[in-house]
Amino acid sequence: MGFKYRKAKVRSLSTLKPGDHIRVYRTLYFHHMLVIRVIDKNTLHVIHYTGQEKCCEEQDQYSSMQTAAIAGTTSSLLLAPTDESAPKAKIMEAYVPFDLSVQILEQLEYEPGDAINTGKKAIARA
Numbered sequence: 752m753g754f755k756y757r758k759a760k761v762r763s764l765s766t767l768k769p770g771d772h773i774r775v776y777r778t779l780y781f782h783h784m785l786v787i788r789v790i791d792k793n794t795l796h797v798i799h800y801t802g803q804e805k806c807c808e809e810q811d812q813y814s815s816m817q818t819a820a821i822a823g824t825t826s827s828l829l830l831a832p833t834d835e836s837a838p839k840a841k842i843m844e845a846y847v848p849f850d851l852s853v854q855i856l857e858q859l860e861y862e863p864g865d866a867i868n869t870g871k872k873a874i875a876r877a
Contacts (some may be wrong), residue, residue, distance in 0.1 A: 756860060756865070757860045758858070760857055764789050764793070764849060765789060766858075768786065768870070769871055769874055770872070771785070771786040773795075773856060773858050773859070774857050775849070775855065782799065783799065784797040784799040785877050793850065795846070796845075796846055797844070799847075
């Protein structure tokens with residue numbers, strides 16, 4: 752049995768609050784995050800699960816996969832190595848920039864009673 756939720760397109764980061772569950776479309780999948788706080792009109796402080804040593808604030812706006820897809824060069828996509836050299840995923844905090852004019856960002860809102868932890872309690876649990 753899965754969770755019941757409603758997805759709503761985020762049109763302004765200012766509408767988000769601590770503990771909100773959000774997801775951003777990244778070419779082949781949705782990347783999920785929890786909002787810690789809104790930094791400014793283009794940046795969120797989030798908790799997310801990632802395999803990258805350094806996160807979003809040091810990257811270009813688009814990942815290499817997004818850039819390849821936008822350029823129409825999907826053949827340049829590479830799969831991550833499966834041996835010990837592959838980066839280990841971990842839960843981490845990051846400052847993530849968003850450009851809502853080109854990125855699809857959604858807030859997931861759960862049915863009453865479905866979400867175990869919400870708001871600041873969700874952040875503390877993460």
